[in-house]
Amino acid sequence: MPRCGIFCKISNSATDLTNNIDIAAGVCRDSTNTVNITVAAMTKILSSNWAVTTNQGMRNSAAAITDTTYHIYAVSKADNTQDIYAHTSTTVATVITALQAETGGSDYLYARRLGSIMRESSAIVLFTQTDDYFERVTAKSDIAVTNPGTSAVTRTLSVPLGLAIFAD
Numbered sequence: 001m002p003r004c005g006i007f008c009k010i011s012n013s014a015t016d017l018t019n020n021i022d023i024a025a026g027v028c029r030d031s032t033n034t035v036n037i038t039v040a041a042m043t044k045i046l047s048s049n050w051a052v053t054t055n056q057g058m059r060n061s062a063a064a065i066t067d068t069t070y071h072i073y074a075v076s077k078a079d080n081t082q083d084i085y086a087h088t089s090t091t092v093a094t095v096i097t098a099l100q101a102e103t104g105g106s107d108y109l110y111a112r113r114l115g116s117i118m119r120e121s122s123a124i125v126l127f128t129q130t131d132d133y134f135e136r137v138t139a140k141s142d143i144a145v146t147n148p149g150t151s152a153v154t155r156t157l158s159v160p161l162g163l164a165i166f167a168d
Contacts, residue, residue: 008039008114009129010072018123019047021058021072023084023114028074030110031092037076037112044084046070046117046124050102058086060098067119075099076110085111 007026014022025041040054047065048057058072059065070086073095085108087095092111099105115134118125128135 008074010115010117011129012124012126013043015043016045017126020045021117021124023072023074028112028114030076030112032110035076035080035110037074037082037110038080039074039082039084042084044086046086046119050083050085050099050105052083052104058084060085060087061102062098063088065119067122069116069118071095071116072114073111074114075108077107078109081107083108084114086117 007024008028009024009026011022011024013020020043022043023039023041025039027036027038029035030037042054044054044058045056046059049059049061051057059070068088070088071090073085073087073092074082075085075096076082085095085099085105087098089095089098090113092113095111096108099108099111115129115132117127125136126138
């Protein structure tokens with residue numbers, strides 16, 4: 001089964017491009033390959049602390065919202081009650097621990113990262129998803145140097161943090 005592919009696809013929400021994402025219904029396998037997580041179609045809000053169900057917050061409430069990368073996880077209890085959770089960590093154990101500390105999150109045991117979103121200038125960056133490939137809607141030129149000089153220079157790219165990625 002694909003990690004996310006056509007399943008559990010995430011996208012910018014037309015209802016609020018600044019703060020919301022939509023998640024398509026689907027099924028994904030948890031990170032330990034133990035259970036399937038069946039995800040209902042829903043909208044989640046990055047600017048609000050996590051709360052169960054659609055049209056509620058998805059962000060780890062222990063951290064204030066900031067301009068950074070948020071990794072989007074499908075999460076599930078043993079009874080297949082599911083939700084979506086956003087965290088800055090790519091480590092599933094860290095995410096599960098944080099979710100279990102949330103009000104109403106103590107029984108969540110399984111998680112699978114569906115993708116990552118970036119927040120810049122106090123808004124979620126517009127993106128498209130095709131299978132496991134994410135792309136900014138508007139390209140950003142991080143390096144615009146006509147004469148790079150003779151010394152090595154480290155450049156910062158506007159890509160999700162915490163992942164090995166292909167920057168195009």
